[in-house]
Amino acid sequence: MTDVLMISGLDGNGIVVEWTKVKTLGSGSYGQVHLAKLPNLVSGDHLLAAVKSCAYPRSDSIQKELHILRQFQDSDKIVKCFGDVVSLKNGVTVYNLFLEYDSSGTLRDLIRRYGGNTSEPAVKCYIKMLFEGLRCIHAKGYVHCDLKPKNILVFP
Template identity: 35%
Template sequence: MDWTRGHIIGHGASAAVSIAVSCLSGDVFAVKSVELSRYESVQREQKILSGLNSPHIIGYRGFDISVENSAAVFNLMIEHAPDGSLSDAIRRGGGRLPEPAIRRYTQGITKGLDYLHSRGIVHCDIKGSNVLLVGGAAKIADFGCAKARTESAIGGTPLFMAPEAARGEEQGFAADVWALGCTVIEMAAGRAPWPNAPETLRRIAFSGKAPEFPASLSEIGKDFLSKCLRVDPRERWTAEELLRHPFLGDIREEKLAGDSDSPTSILDRGIWSSVEESSHDSTEMNFAEFYELCKNSRSEEWDWTERWMTIRDGESVDFGSESRFQCEEQSFFLLS
């Protein structure tokens, strides 16, 4: 390797993310590593990231295969995000963010979505923990659930899913816009858009209602949410249209509450403590819980396929003789 691995800054179901330094240039970047025997989802992410180039998408830095502790390891190299994730910024901001910060971060995410959609890519898992902050700029990251618009697989985090995706019908560009609205709620309220309760999945899929708008948001902010969170996906504004909404106009670039100073050294672990904690966010259902909700919430007209797989390799769990599932901490794929 022409780079040196530093300390671990985050964990997934099978991958670990570490700080790394180039031995040639001294540049600092992040490395997502997984054993080569179960690297398919990270390789998928690598293929998508390698074709993207936008200031609103986390930067791709390459990949390689190394041998560590007698095991072959697939390493995906990405841009270093010293400020952690948007979820970390919410915690640093005391559990919610002020509206100027919400507007600025929302603008960055929306520009990133507009770029992805223009290239035919659906992210499928927009939420605070999948948006990284670099110099105060919001950048979309974690493409483990991403797909081409023409692919039929459905994936993501249940509490941020659009109704049509929760019903297993489709997951297109409009589903990303719904998740964007849910992320605005996360920033403004400091919580997931829906309660983590047994009846929530059915409520998302069939109630015909959007999540409650935070009272702290201005009227213009609530109007922005109303454009994102229309139950009928055909009525939602596109990312391109949202960029013209006045909520995203006149964004200033000064340091805002929730931003942090970059660490002076890659050995400065303080900034990363919340990153490691974020992978165990109690507001999100794990995969097994989501499956149970599906079983208990199904209606006669809800025709779901039962062929499921995780987008990251995790621990296998049997739920019966007919179906075999794999647990994954936050996100999943449903194959149609």
């Protein structure tokens, strides 16, 4: 489903941010996830991001996610958060959280791609990365309560 759309919103500092919704990637209990192009203020180019969007009154859990992810900005084991924007769509206030995106997909996608058959060295590599990420999360006093292949992004 491709639905390219330019969206404007305000970030936490009251600055207008424009981004382009490229397509819908999926949905969850909180709202939808979209592939988006964001302006890269450093290079002047664009970067791809996954955007979690939901109606503002239902955005408490996503706003909490922003607060938590900001504590991991220096970690290469945890998905990067690029910030948040509040926008207006058809008269509804929408909260948008911008996250790191990689086209490799999730661990569930990888398992499906290989029909459940993955080499032992590859499995060891993914498990090591998973444990390193969990160690990082636990070191900050958090516990991941929704750990499943669908929620684990795979990066090359």
